[in-house]
Amino acid sequence: MTTIAITTFGNRVSARLDCADCFLLVKVHDGKVLTRTSMHLDPRGGRQVLEGLGVRVLICGGLTEQCVRMLRGSRIRVIPWVQGDVEEVLTQFIALHASAGAVAGKEGTS
């Protein structure tokens, strides 16, 4: 089973991790979604919260240098600069189990 977190802003992937205050926690097994929960994200303790929830993959928008430093050394696989509809991103991630470039939506516009 893999636990995935996607930072959200409405039905879109939140545009930057340091400003995201919600995320979708999805547990996936054999290509099927087992559970999904929307949760509040406190940016100050974000990494610890996600690690505590057993998150293995984090799909998010833009990363500041500080976010990069915060996540360095973490066991969470981060797929940053993702842009798009949350459901499409999730569907494509599950379907592809792919790297950042292959993940849905599209990469940042610059």
Place this chain on the structure above:
Amino acid sequence: MSDTPGKTVPTIHANTILDSIADGVFTVDTAMRITSFNRAAERITGVPRGSAVGQFCFEVLRANICERTCALKCSFETGEETIGKQVNILRGDGKQIPISISTAVLHDDSGAIVGGVESFRDLSALEELRKEIAGRYTFHDIVSKNHAMRKLFDILPYIAESESSVLIQGPSGSGKELFARAIHNLSPRAQGPFVAVNCGALPDALLESELFGYVQGAFTDARRDKPGRFALAEGGSLFLDEVDSLPRATQVKLLRVLQEREYTPLGASAAVRTSVRVIAASKEDVSKLVESGSFRDDLYFRLNVVKLLLPPLSDRRDDIPLLVARFVEKLNLKMDRDIAGVSEEVLELFMRYPFPGNVRELENVLEHAFIMCRGGLISLAHLPGEMTMRVEAPHPLSSSPLDALERQALVDALIRHKGVKIHVAKALGIHRSSLWRMMKKHGLL
């Protein structure tokens, strides 16, 4: 601003005007999708117009307020303009750009809202100056990809969160104060003051009154109470640079502050409680000073709760290209210039130069080059003369040991006499024409 065919003449004029101004301007429809994007907006955000138009504005600008207190949404809801709100946007390269934004609602002929307009101004230059004046440096301002430095970055947030004393050791110009400020600005004390004292710059007689203050009548000229640096730093951090130069008597008093959390101003009868966090720095290895007896061991152990060792620039040469890029960017903003960077020869020289003054020297060298260079790339000709002389250039003609010795003597004399050839020739006991031939032979011309 848009390239739609069939535009009217007033529209074309409006677009030309918008493209000619220095501020970024874009418009959105009521769904927050971008409908136009001017040239300055492209420059500031780094997003081409073709990619921006049709996208949600919050996914293009990525401002820190987009998802909570969007200024355009506020304007839609209240009908009121926002003027000069300061925010930051996140560019695709991960760089945050401070901007000030203004927003307004767009109506059609019937008065219905059809969208909004936002203009924004790049405040990077202003912010850089403000930062320099206020010293509000953060981790973002410490540039490094070096392995040893990255290890420091990893532990710095934990150090900042703690209340422990910190001892930063590193050679002159390696960034000790920058680290101290970054620790303070990341700590829960960030809203409190950061007070820096260079212990080596104050005479021993003054140091104690500077640190702890005095009360009226403490000595002949003490006509009124004067708060010391500890009092000024209350609720914040006190940075004691060159702590190794503290006289023994003051070391005892500082030890008492760290142990008892209180001190007594000169002439006062009662002690004052303090909650200041002490961050000390030294270019010397303080443990060796303890061994030699010039620094108290108990104070060393109190200060050395957390020790950060900053490497000299010569040990992190892989950072030089990154630092050069950062300083060029900073100096362009500060001096309102448009220098593209440094030439390959300059970078090659930087990679071989010993940089005894470390990062500070690199910044000073680049500032010198900015004055000398009128535009384009900084070349060797724009660097201080002594710098090019100090680096031993591998030269095909200086192949024998004797040649190498001759070249070294020449370089030393050139440095010693600041490149004044008549003095160099005299010092070496040769004629000026011989000096010229020697310099040519060794590639020093």
